[in-house]
Amino acid sequence: MTAPLFSPSFRASLDQLFTWRRDVRHFRTEPVPEALLLRLLETACLAPSVGLSEPWRFVRVDSPVRRTAIRENFSRCNAEALTGHSGDNAQRYATLKLAGLDDAPHQIAVFCDTNPAQGRGLGRGTMPETTVWSAVMAIHTFWLAATAEGVGLGWVSILDPAEASRTLCMPPDWQFLAYLCVGYPAEQADTPELERRGWEQRNPARRQWINR
Numbered sequence: 001m002t003a004p005l006f007s008p009s010f011r012a013s014l015d016q017l018f019t020w021r022r023d024v025r026h027f028r029t030e031p032v033p034e035a036l037l038l039r040l041l042e043t044a045c046l047a048p049s050v051g052l053s054e055p056w057r058f059v060r061v062d063s064p065v066r067r068t069a070i071r072e073n074f075s076r077c078n079a080e081a082l083t084g085h086s087g088d089n090a091q092r093y094a095t096l097k098l099a100g101l102d103d104a105p106h107q108i109a110v111f112c113d114t115n116p117a118q119g120r121g122l123g124r125g126t127m128p129e130t131t132v133w134s135a136v137m138a139i140h141t142f143w144l145a146a147t148a149e150g151v152g153l154g155w156v157s158i159l160d161p162a163e164a165s166r167t168l169c170m171p172p173d174w175q176f177l178a179y180l181c182v183g184y185p186a187e188q189a190d191t192p193e194l195e196r197r198g199w200e201q202r203n204p205a206r207r208q209w210i211n212r
């Protein structure tokens with residue numbers, strides 16, 4: 001099969017996709033069609049992985065009981081995080097919305113199988129953490145594919161991972177990586193919410209070059 005040529009207009013659109021991908025915390029409540037969610041998962045699974053181990057595990061969380069437990073986990077961890085800030089920072093932190101757990105129609109926990117049979121160990125002997133990196137690449141691929149379809153994703157990490165694993169009854173070898181809120185965004189923006197809220201700013205890319 002001949003590899004496709006990516007036209008200048010495709011590249012311009014791709015640039016826009018990168019620019020408009022956002023971490024979303026404000027969702028509309030209508031569900032995303034199941035067929036589309038499956039397509040996003042299929043695209044995520046095109047991500048590279050060490051030794052072709054495909055160690056990502058996407059766990060749909062639909063049970064109201066489990067969702068409530070995750071919500072409580074988040075509330076506790078977020079309250080604790082607030083105590084780590086003082087003065088202006090604490091005030092500002094308290095006003096941030098750091099998860100869309102109440103309104104996102106879909107919730108997906110992502111785990112990494114840290115000891116997958118698939119891939120037969122290739123490439124991870126010296127750096128076992130490469131399984132985690134592979135799974136994170138799948139999350140990012142899911143994120144971009146979702147953005148292209150007008151679907152928003154918010155990554156929640158303000159959680160106690162051991163408790164989240166227990167809530168979801170996961171095997172001990174599966175490392176909790178992310179809790180994703182997924183749904184149609186209530187608003188669109190080409191800048192991060194944390195930047196718009198004055199919490200932090202992005203740096204010019206050229207500052208990221210380090211020469212040796």
Ligand SMILES: Cc1cc2nc3c(=O)[nH]c(=O)nc-3n(C[C@H](O)[C@H](O)[C@H](O)COP(=O)(O)O)c2cc1C
Pocket residue numbers: 021022023024025097098099155156157158191192193194
């Ligand atoms: C590993 C990881 C964990 C994150 N955890 C949270 C989180 O717990 N709550 C939250 O509101 N955003 C979280 N974010 C989103 C970041 O705040 C966001 O990506 C960053 O501010 C840049 O904004 P953008 O993604 O819209 O460009 C997380 C992002 C990553 C990559």
